[in-house]
Amino acid sequence: MVDPISAKIRFEDVSYAYGKDTVLRNIKLGIPSNHITVLFGPAGSGKSTLLRLINRLNDLADDTSLTGRVLLDDEDIYAAGTDVAALRRRVGMVFALPLPLPGTIRYNVLYGPTLGSIQKQADLDSLLVQSLQRAALWDEVKDRLDSPANRLSGGQQQRLCIARSLAQQPEVLLLDEPTSGLDPISTAKVEESLMELERECTIVIVPHSVQQGARLSDYAAFLLMGELVEQGPDKQLFTAPKDKRTEDYVTGRFG
Amino acid sequence: MSRQAIQRLGFAVLTIVAVLVVAPIFLVVAVVVFRGLQGISWEFLTAMPRDGMKAGGIFPAIVGTLLLTSGTALVAVPMGLGGAIYLSEYAHDNWLTRAVRLALVNLAGIPSIVYGLFGLGLFVLFLRLGTSVVAGSLTLAMMTIPVIISTAEEALRAVPTEFRTVNLSLGGSRWQGIRRIVLPQALPGITTGIILGLLRAAGETAPILFTVAAFYMPQLPRSPLDQTMALPYHLYVISTQVPNMPGTIQYGTALVLLALVLSMNILASVIRTYFRRRRQW
Amino acid sequence: MGKNKPAASRADRAVEALLRVAGLSTIGMVVLIFVFLLQQGLPVFFRVPLRDFLGTRWYPTEGYYGALPLILGSLLVTVVAVVVAVPLGICTAVFVRELAPGWVRELLKPAIEVLAGIPSVVLGFLGMTVIAPWVRTTLGAPTGLTALTGAVILAYMALPTIISVAEDALDAVPKSLRDASLAMGATRWQTIWKVTVPAARSGIVTAIMLGMGRAIGETMAVMMVTGNAARMPLTADSLFRPVRTITATIAAEMGEVANGSTHYQALFALGILLFLVTFLINLTAASAIFAKRRQGGLR
Numbered sequence: 150m151v152d153p154i155s156a157k158i159r160f161e162d163v164s165y166a167y168g169k170d171t172v173l174r175n176i177k178l179g180i181p182s183n184h185i186t187v188l189f190g191p192a193g194s195g196k197s198t199l200l201r202l203i204n205r206l207n208d209l210a211d212d213t214s215l216t217g218r219v220l221l222d223d224e225d226i227y228a229a230g231t232d233v234a235a236l237r238r239r240v241g242m243v244f245a246l247p248l249p250l251p252g253t254i255r256y257n258v259l260y261g262p263t264l265g266s267i268q269k270q271a272d273l274d275s276l277l278v279q280s281l282q283r284a285a286l287w288d289e290v291k292d293r294l295d296s297p298a299n300r301l302s303g304g305q306q307q308r309l310c311i312a313r314s315l316a317q318q319p320e321v322l323l324l325d326e327p328t329s330g331l332d333p334i335s336t337a338k339v340e341e342s343l344m345e346l347e348r349e350c351t352i353v354i355v356p357h358s359v360q361q362g363a364r365l366s367d368y369a370a371f372l373l374m375g376e377l378v379e380q381g382p383d384k385q386l387f388t389a390p391k392d393k394r395t396e397d398y399v400t401g402r403f404g
Numbered sequence: 405m406s407r408q409a410i411q412r413l414g415f416a417v418l419t420i421v422a423v424l425v426v427a428p429i430f431l432v433v434a435v436v437v438f439r440g441l442q443g444i445s446w447e448f449l450t451a452m453p454r455d456g457m458k459a460g461g462i463f464p465a466i467v468g469t470l471l472l473t474s475g476t477a478l479v480a481v482p483m484g485l486g487g488a489i490y491l492s493e494y495a496h497d498n499w500l501t502r503a504v505r506l507a508l509v510n511l512a513g514i515p516s517i518v519y520g521l522f523g524l525g526l527f528v529l530f531l532r533l534g535t536s537v538v539a540g541s542l543t544l545a546m547m548t549i550p551v552i553i554s555t556a557e558e559a560l561r562a563v564p565t566e567f568r569t570v571n572l573s574l575g576g577s578r579w580q581g582i583r584r585i586v587l588p589q590a591l592p593g594i595t596t597g598i599i600l601g602l603l604r605a606a607g608e609t610a611p612i613l614f615t616v617a618a619f620y621m622p623q624l625p626r627s628p629l630d631q632t633m634a635l636p637y638h639l640y641v642i643s644t645q646v647p648n649m650p651g652t653i654q655y656g657t658a659l660v661l662l663a664l665v666l667s668m669n670i671l672a673s674v675i676r677t678y679f680r681r682r683r684q685w
Numbered sequence: 686m687g688k689n690k691p692a693a694s695r696a697d698r699a700v701e702a703l704l705r706v707a708g709l710s711t712i713g714m715v716v717l718i719f720v721f722l723l724q725q726g727l728p729v730f731f732r733v734p735l736r737d738f739l740g741t742r743w744y745p746t747e748g749y750y751g752a753l754p755l756i757l758g759s760l761l762v763t764v765v766a767v768v769v770a771v772p773l774g775i776c777t778a779v780f781v782r783e784l785a786p787g788w789v790r791e792l793l794k795p796a797i798e799v800l801a802g803i804p805s806v807v808l809g810f811l812g813m814t815v816i817a818p819w820v821r822t823t824l825g826a827p828t829g830l831t832a833l834t835g836a837v838i839l840a841y842m843a844l845p846t847i848i849s850v851a852e853d854a855l856d857a858v859p860k861s862l863r864d865a866s867l868a869m870g871a872t873r874w875q876t877i878w879k880v881t882v883p884a885a886r887s888g889i890v891t892a893i894m895l896g897m898g899r900a901i902g903e904t905m906a907v908m909m910v911t912g913n914a915a916r917m918p919l920t921a922d923s924l925f926r927p928v929r930t931i932t933a934t935i936a937a938e939m940g941e942v943a944n945g946s947t948h949y950q951a952l953f954a955l956g957i958l959l960f961l962v963t964f965l966i967n968l969t970a971a972s973a974i975f976a977k978r979r980q981g982g983l984r
Contacts, residue, residue, distance in 0.1 A: 206573055234694075238575035248566045250683060251589055260584075261574035265568065299685075317574060411874035415784060422780040425773050425844060426793055429800045432811060459921045486707025494701055495708065506971070507711040513895075513967035514718065514960060515902025517932045519955040521939065525725050529944055546714060553711065596866045600802075607804025610904040610932070614939050636905075639765045643907055645944045658807050667803075669802045672793060 156202060157182035157321065157351045163217035165198060167210065172198050174375045184367035185343060185352045189359065191398065192196070194372040198357045200323050203353065204240035213349045221321070238265065241314030245326040245357075247306035249298035254290050257309055261317040267286050276316050284312035285342040304335020308342065321351045329357040340365060359399055363387035371395045406442035417559045426549040433662070440659025449660070450623050457642055459649060467624055468537075468632035469664070475541025475628070476548055480605075481598055483545070484552025490592075491553065492560035493568075493582055511550040516610040518604055519547045523615040536629040540616025544605040551604065555597025559590040564685055569621065592679030599672040607665050619645070635661040722960055726953030733951065743915040743929075745938065745948045752835055752931070752955060754915045759901060759930040761918045762832050762911065766839035766900045774847030775838070775882075778892075781848070782855040783877055801845035809909030812838045817910060824925055830912035832928040838906045843896035852886020852896055855881060894970035898963050899934075908933035931955050 156179030165173040173195045180186045188196040201207045202219055205226065218225045226236055238261065250257050257276050277294070281287040290301070298309055301363040307327055314322055324343070328336040343352060343365060356362035362369060363384055370380040371392070378390040390396040397403055405413075450459030487504075495501040523543030533539040563586050571581030587594075609617075616638035625632040639657045642649045730738065733750045740751025778818050781793055810835060821829030858881050866876040882889070895968070911928025920926075942948040 204573060206569065209569070209572070234577055236575075237573055242573040243568075244566070244573075246566075248570050250567055250570060250585060253685070260571075261576070264574065264576045264580055264584075313574065328489045406870050407875070411872045414874045418776050421773055421776040422785070422793065425777045425848075426796050428841070429796050432803065432808070433799070435811065435815065436807065483707050483710065486704045487711060490704040490708030494704060502707070503709055504711050506968075507715040509967050509971040510715050510964050511711060513898045513902070513963045513970075515904065515932060515963055517902070517904040517935050518718070518722070518956050518959050519961075521725075521935060521953060522721055524939065525721050525953070526717070530721075530952055546718075549714070550711065553708075577694060578702045579697045603802055607802070607806070609804070609806045610762045610936055613936055636804050637812055639806050639981060640905060640909070643813060651814075654810065658810055661804055665802050665804060666799060669799060673798070 155182055156180055157222065159203075159218075159220040160199070160221075161220065163199075163202070163215065163219060163220040165202065165207075165216075166214050168212050168370075172375050173202075177376050178370055178377060178380060180351065180353055181368050182351050183347060183349070185347050185354060185365045187362040187366040187369040188353065188355050188372065189362045189369065190249075190372035190378075191403065193374070194365070195375040196372050197325050199372065200325055200353060200355055201242075203321065203323055204237045204242055205231075206237075206242065210386060238317045239319055240321040240323060241317055241319035243307070243310050243314055243322070243324045243327045245329050247303055247310055247330065249301070249306050249309055253295045254298050254301070254309060255294045258312050258316050260313060277315065280312040280316040281309075283315050283342070283346060285307045285338055285345070286312055302335070304331045304338060307331060307335070307339060311339070311342065315346075315350075319350060321353065322346065324352065324354040326355050326357040328361065359387070359401075363399075371398065373398075412671075429491050430624040433666075436655060436658050436662050439651070439655040440657075440662075441527060443654075443656025444659060448653075448656055449519075453615060453620065457620060457646060458648070458653065462633075462635070462638060462660065464621055464624055464637045464652075465633040465638040466660065467659070468618075468634040469636070469661075470601060470604055471537055472540050472544060472627065472634055473602055475537055476544040476605045477598070479542060479545035480548040480552055480601065484549045484598070484601070485556055485594065487549065487553040487561060488556035489580055489582060492557045493578065493586065499649065508553060511547070512554070514547070516547060516608055517613075519543055520611040520613050520615060522546070528615055534629060535614065535616055535618075535631050537616055537625055537632055538628045540612045540632075540634075543611045543615045544608060547608070547611060548601045548605045551601035552598055555600060556590070556594045559593025560586060562593060563589045589683070589685075592675050593685075595643050596672045596676045599668050599675075605673075606668070607636055607661065609640055612637055635664070714860070719960060722957045723954055726950055726955075726957045729947060729950035729954045732947045738951070738954065741917050743934070744953060745942075745951065745953075748947075750947070750951045752951075752958075754917045754932050755931045755955065756958070757928055758832070758911075758915070758928040759932070761770040761923065761928060761963050762835045762839055762907060762930060763901045765833070765836035765924065766843060767893065767897050769836065770840035770843045770847055770896055770900075774844050774892065774896065775851055775889060778848050778851035778855060779877060779882065782852050783873070783881065797845050797848055800841070801849075805903060805906040806840060806909070808838055808842060809906035812906060812910035820925075822912055826925045828912060828927070830910055830927055831925050832911060832918060833924045835907045835911035835928065835930075838910055838923075839900045839903055842903055842906060843900045846899050847892045847896040850892035851885070851889050854885035854892065857888065858884045891970045894966050898970065901966070902959065902963055904932040905938050908936050913937060 158180040160176045160178040163173060163176040164171065175237060176199065190196050198207065215227060219227055221251055241328055250260060255277060258280050259273050262273060262276055278287065281290060286305060289305060298306065301309060328339050331339065346352060355367060356365065365386055366387065368382050369386040371378045371386055379386060379390060379395045386395055387399055392400055448461045450463050452463060454460035457638050459518040469540065491504065518545065523539060527533045527536055527539035527542050567585045568581050571585055612634055616631060619641055621633050622632060635657065639661060642657060643654050686765060693781050703771055710905035738750055739753055740749065740873055741753050742749040742751045781790055785793060816834055816837060817829030820826055820834050862880055862884055863876055866880040907930050911929065911933065913929045913933055915929040939952050942952065
């Protein structure tokens with residue numbers, strides 16, 4: 150277990166249901182600050198739901214129920230009066246498919262900042278450069294910042310989405326199978342940029358394969374049918390799992 | 405007869421029917437254009453009617469229709485657009501929303517003459533607006549709002565949900581997402597819907613019969629509380645109420661009305677096709 | 686959502702409230718229209734008993750408010766119009782969707798949209814100047830302004846609605862259904878009438894209902910070409926004689942009545958009748974759509 154004091158995010162006995170359909174049961178998990186945490190498991194294990202709970206994107210669904218607490222820096226993010234918009238600025242999200250907004254590269258990266266307080270052009274310009282650099286996309290797009298974002302390749306689009314989240318200077322970055330639509334070279338580039346990022350930001354990722362999980366993991370949690378089976382630091386879950394079910398999944402016996 | 409022969413015969417019949425249905429449309433437009441052109445002149449478009457409307461122009465009717473259409477737009481566009489955004493972006497699937505949908509279906513089906521009755525009762529008499537541009541515009545707006553709501557809602561729903569999710573995930577509010585992404589993306593579709601709604605209003609006669617239309621007015625309305633002439637009503641008047649009306653003036657009026665309506669129609673489809681090709685999703 | 690409702694800023698909530706007002710105002714509009722019609726029209730039944738209102742003579746200047754000739758007049762032109770328009774409309778829809786090559790479709794669809802956009806007063810005018818003389822010379826009717834003339838124009842005006850809704854319904858039939866039929870050796874002709882059209886049945890019913898609603902509520906064109914004689918259309922030749930509809934009666938007479946008079950109220954009562962009939966028709970049409978939507982058939 151991660152020492153509760155150093156955990157950036159903590160799930161305290163979290164259960165979650167869509168209507169009568171319980172998708173998460175009694176999750177107790179601490180996510181370490183400034184590391185990459187991998188949430189993995191077979192389809193329907195609840196890993197994506199768990200991820201989306203962290204920035205309250207599940208608020209959009211009707212008829213859901215949550216018990217237990219989700220803490221970010223020891224504050225319950227589901228407490229009454231939480232500023233959800235502010236929470237989502239602190240906790241960025243990258244989706245499975247690249248989802249550039251209709252508009253230019255510049256527009257995409259600066260979408261978040263211009264929603265809020267940052268209005269000075271100089272600030273925006275430096276933010277643009279910085280975010281694209283951190284997402285390892287700057288060199289490829291610096292000459293065409295004002296061309297439509299959807300003309301980029303899939304891998305570039307996904308890194309653009311990462312840059313778009315980074316422009317909010319988030320404390321936490323959530324990624325839900327961010328490379329599932331990408332070729333191996335693009336995947337490698339995205340992974341590289343993630344490893345660079347973990348120094349400044351807490352990353353939680355649902356990997357699109359066990360191998361990817363193993364490559365990225367500083368800390369990992371294995372979920373199965375809504376239950377947290379096992380968690381552990383470094384590559385422990387992938388190299389020396391304690392639970393039989395984890396071992397079976399990691400070695401490819403099911404899933 | 406073999407199955408193939410039946411099929412060939414059947415297809416031939418279908419083709420003939422389609423031609424029978426569509427050919428008269430071209431015929432109608434052609435007749436109005438060719439006969440109407442003989443009546444069109446600069447004077448016809450810009451002068452007041454003279455000699456019991458048997459000479460001169462139809463300027464006040466043209467201006468009246470433009471005024472009424474603008475007045476309709478002023479009320480119907482914000483209301484219709486607002487309703488569409490509410491239905492597409494905010495409304496949950498509950499009994500209230502179903503009631504709104506039922507109301508929309510009903511409103512779209514109410515005959516225009518009933519809108520006319522209602523406008524007379526409420527706007528003209530009860531609210532004491534008199535037969536006036538305001539009363540007529542409000543009546544036309546009532547029947548245009550459901551058209552705009554339905555078409556605009558469809559355009560809004562066509563914008564992928566993911567854009568809204570991205571906006572929220574970046575800390576944007578629902579309204580920020582609508583204003584910065586959804587509305588701009590849906591704008592061509594919304595514009596098309598608005599034009600089609602207004603086009604219908606511009607061509608309507610029944611709702612303005614008792615709420616605004618003047619049989620004959622040798623001047624332009626001077627305030628929103630004045631009556632006005634209007635193209636559709638004018639065409640009705642000169643083709644049924646005035647004996648020995650010269651055909652050139654009748655067809656000329658029909659052509660001006662048709663040209664107005666068709667040009668809006670064409671504008672709508674140009675916008676639709678142009679932006680469909682340019683859109684990024 | 687319940688307790689997890691996202692906290693929105695005050696401006697956001699204000700905008701949402703405004704939009705909600707715009708959306709809910711549609712309910713208000715329907716209620717307002719109906720209540721207003723009732724309030725203006727129902728009092729007529731204190732002055733004219735319902736039995737007299739359903740009488741066979743409509744001579745308001747002499748105190749006769751029998752609406753039956755008007756009701757039957759509307760019924761006659763509407764039914765004939767629908768009988769003419771439905772087969773034409775469905776065949777055209779089938780042609781456009783199943784037969785026509787791309788470029789023909791690109792030509793037909795805008796043409797049908799144009800027809801939908803032509804103001805009814807223009808069609809009425811053409812009915813008077815083109816169709817009526819033709820009816821007069823070929824059928825020997827005295828003026829050419831007959832129920833038939835009205836029905837033909839109405840059929841034409843109902844066509845765009847019928848065609849476009851029926852076309853959407855045909856479009857919603859899954860391609861696999863057609864393929865299955867063709868794979869079993871049916872010809873395209875057989876597939877159309879034995880598989881595709883039956884599968885689109887509920888949508889086609891909607892198309893017919895909407896077309897009927899359009900026809901029954903149409904005013905100007907009908908008023909201009911039917912001759913407007915309030916007679917009972919019960920004889921065999923009624924189709925070739927003048928007739929008068931509910932809509933035309935309201936349009937022609939409302940301009941001349943005194944506010945609040947019996948005649949005024951009687952015309953509003955006709956308005957109530959129109960409102961209710963079109964409401965029922967559209968409800969039937971919509972229930973097919975709503976049912977489909979629930980099954981996820983229609984988008």
